Amino acid sequence: MKTERRKQKIHSVLARRQPDLTLVMENIHDPHNVSAMLRTADAVGIHEVQLVYTTQKFPRIGSKSSSSANKWIGRRKFASIPECYQQLRNEGFQILATRLDENAKQLYEFDLTKPTAFVFGNEHGGVTDEAAHLADATVYIPMMGMIQSLNVSVACAVTIYEALRQRMEKGYYSNPRFEKQILEKLKEEWLKK
Amino acid sequence: MKTERRKQKIHSVLARRQPDLTLVMENIHDPHNVSAMLRTADAVGIHEVQLVYTTQKFPRIGSKSSSSANKWIGRRKFASIPECYQQLRNEGFQILATRLDENAKQLYEFDLTKPTAFVFGNEHGGVTDEAAHLADATVYIPMMGMIQSLNVSVACAVTIYEALRQRMEKGYYSNPRFEKQILEKLKEEWLKK
Numbered sequence: 001m002k003t004e005r006r007k008q009k010i011h012s013v014l015a016r017r018q019p020d021l022t023l024v025m026e027n028i029h030d031p032h033n034v035s036a037m038l039r040t041a042d043a044v045g046i047h048e049v050q051l052v053y054t055t056q057k058f059p060r061i062g063s064k065s066s067s068s069a070n071k072w073i074g075r076r077k078f079a080s081i082p083e084c085y086q087q088l089r090n091e092g093f094q095i096l097a098t099r100l101d102e103n104a105k106q107l108y109e110f111d112l113t114k115p116t117a118f119v120f121g122n123e124h125g126g127v128t129d130e131a132a133h134l135a136d137a138t139v140y141i142p143m144m145g146m147i148q149s150l151n152v153s154v155a156c157a158v159t160i161y162e163a164l165r166q167r168m169e170k171g172y173y174s175n176p177r178f179e180k181q182i183l184e185k186l187k188e189e190w191l192k193k
Numbered sequence: 194m195k196t197e198r199r200k201q202k203i204h205s206v207l208a209r210r211q212p213d214l215t216l217v218m219e220n221i222h223d224p225h226n227v228s229a230m231l232r233t234a235d236a237v238g239i240h241e242v243q244l245v246y247t248t249q250k251f252p253r254i255g256s257k258s259s260s261s262a263n264k265w266i267g268r269r270k271f272a273s274i275p276e277c278y279q280q281l282r283n284e285g286f287q288i289l290a291t292r293l294d295e296n297a298k299q300l301y302e303f304d305l306t307k308p309t310a311f312v313f314g315n316e317h318g319g320v321t322d323e324a325a326h327l328a329d330a331t332v333y334i335p336m337m338g339m340i341q342s343l344n345v346s347v348a349c350a351v352t353i354y355e356a357l358r359q360r361m362e363k364g365y366y367s368n369p370r371f372e373k374q375i376l377e378k379l380k381e382e383w384l385k386k
Contacts, residue, residue, distance in 0.1 A: 009339070016337040032225075040347055042338030072339045108358055142357065144209040144366055145235030146202070146265045150350075154233055157347040158354045164335065165301055165355070173337055 010190045013072075014183055015176040018045040020115035021163055022093065024084060026052045026131055027122040028152060031059035036153035037120070039069040044164040045173065048074035052084050052131075056122065071193060081131045093117040097135035098155060099127045104138040112163035113170050120156055203383045206265075207376055208369040211238040213308035214356055215286065217277060219245045219324055220315040221345060224252035229346035230313070232262040237357040238366065241267035245277050245324075249315065264386060274324045286310040290328035291348060292320045297331040305356035306363050313349055 023041060028034055038061070041049060051058055061070050078084035085095055096110065097119040110116075119135060121127030132138050141150065141158050150158070167173065176183055216234055221227055231254070234242060244251055254263050271277035278288055289303065290312040303309075312328060314320030325331050334343065334351050343351070360366065369376055 013337070013339050036344050036347055039340055040343060042340050043334075043336040043343055045337040069338070069340050108361070141236075141354075142361065143236040144206070144238040144357070145262070146206050147232055147235050147262050150233060150236060151229050151346075153344075153347060154229055154350040157343075157350050161334075161351045161354075162358070164337070168301070168335065 007187075007191065010187060013045075014178065014186050014190065016045045016173045017047040017177060018163075018167065018172060019047050019177055020093070021046055021112075021160070021167075022048060022050060022088070022117045023156065023160070024050040024052060024088075024095075024117055024119040024131075026081070026119060026127060027054060027056040027125075028120060029056040029059055030123055031061050033123065033151070033153045034059050035061050035069070037156045038073050040153070040157045040160060042069040042072050044160045046073065046160065048076060050084050050088070050117065051075055051077045052079075052081055053077070054080065072190075081128070081134060085134050088117050091115070094137075095119065095135045096137055096139045097121075097127045097132045098140070098159060099132050099138045100140040101132065101138050104140040107139055107141050107159060107162055110137075110139060112166045113172065116163060118156070118159055118163075120152055123152055200380075200384065203380060206238075207371065207379050207383065209238045209366045210240040210370060211356075211360065211365060212240050212370055213286070214239050214305075214353070214360075215241060215243060215281070215310045216349065216353070217243040217245060217281075217288075217310055217312040217324075219274070219312060219320060220247060220249040220318075221313060222249040222252055223316055224254050226316065226344070226346045227252050228254050228262070230349045231266050233346070233350045233353060235262040235265050237353045239266065239353065241269060243277050243281065243310065244268055244270045245272075245274055246270070247273065265383075274321070274327060278327055281310050284308070287330075288312065288328045289330055289332045290314075290320045290325045291333070291352060292325050292331045293333040294325065294331050297333040300332055300334050300352060300355055303330075303332060305359045306365065309356060311349070311352055311356075313345055316345055 093115045095117045286308045288310045
């Protein structure tokens with residue numbers, strides 16, 4: 001019985017995964033932030049994240065703090081931003097680096113139903129110049145208050161939930177986005193986890 | 194010169210404050226969560242939060258971790274949920290308790306340009322039954338993944354940024370929402386901070 005319910009759950013979660021939505025995590029070092037980001041990524045149906053760790057190590061994540069989200073989110077590692085972007089471009093992603101610079105456009109102006117990769121930078125330095133310049137655009141979250149920054153896990157949540165909102169409106173969660181064959185293969189893999 | 198810039202900043206922030214948007218914080222105990230919530234509240238223009246601490250103490254917030262957001266967000270304390278809700282109802286707020294129960298409606302179905310108070314509950318127990326039953330509605334954030342919960346500061350960010358999105362669309366940040374007299378008084382107060 002428990003197995004049947006688990007099977008159902010895995011099926012329905014995989015049927016809502018968004019293979020064309022992803023995060024690039026660039027040197028984010030705080031394990032709480034990384035955990036929270038993975039947990040939110042799972043909640044919006046992100047299937048896999050991209051890691052570019054050139055100045056920091058990817059943190060150890062306690063299975064408790066992440067509520068095991070890291071178990072359900074794939075990770076691809078890249079040695080550099082150009083390598084990562086090249087791969088994402090081959091796969092048809094628009095690459096949006098989250099940074100407030102003179103060219104940045106506001107989050108709500110983007111069509112996030114397109115294949116989209118959001119780049120988030122290190123807690124102290126933010127997205128690197130390289131990652132910002134090589135992206136298709138830089139994007140900022142409107143902030144109306146005295147403080148001019150948000151915690152990276154909060155910024156990530158606001159950003160990817162806007163993608164969820166737009167995608168729900170278009171019915172992206174109503175039918176599987178993976179091809180049938182891939183979906184079946186993933187189901188088998190997940191059942192073994 | 195620095196003073197002039199500060200004056201400008203305070204003026205523009207107060208001109209975007211949303212007196213008809215607020216949070217009720219019910220026994221949220223983790224200082225990092227409270228800090229992050231205040232910081233995000235500042236970013237969307239919340240002017241004041243409501244505190245109902247019946248089983249927990251309001252945590253000490255380091256000025257560093259909150260990036261001083263707590264300096265710019267007013268706090269009203271209430272001894273109980275009914276007392277708090279009575280006051281908010283007198284002021285015309287709809288009260289939305291964030292909890293996934295059988296009657297809960299999805300976040301994106303609400304008109305958040307109405308005067309709105311969002312209730313967030315303790316990290317372990319969530320919003321109390323009392324706070325949920327006495328609210329006008331319960332609201333949930335859609336979650337498509339394996340994990341069935343979000344960190345409270347992440348849930349808060351997603352929720353109040355949806356209010357910001359709806360309010361930006363209606364021009365709520367383009368003109369001061371406070372009456373002129375109140376705005377001038379607040380400016381004076383803030384300049385002394």
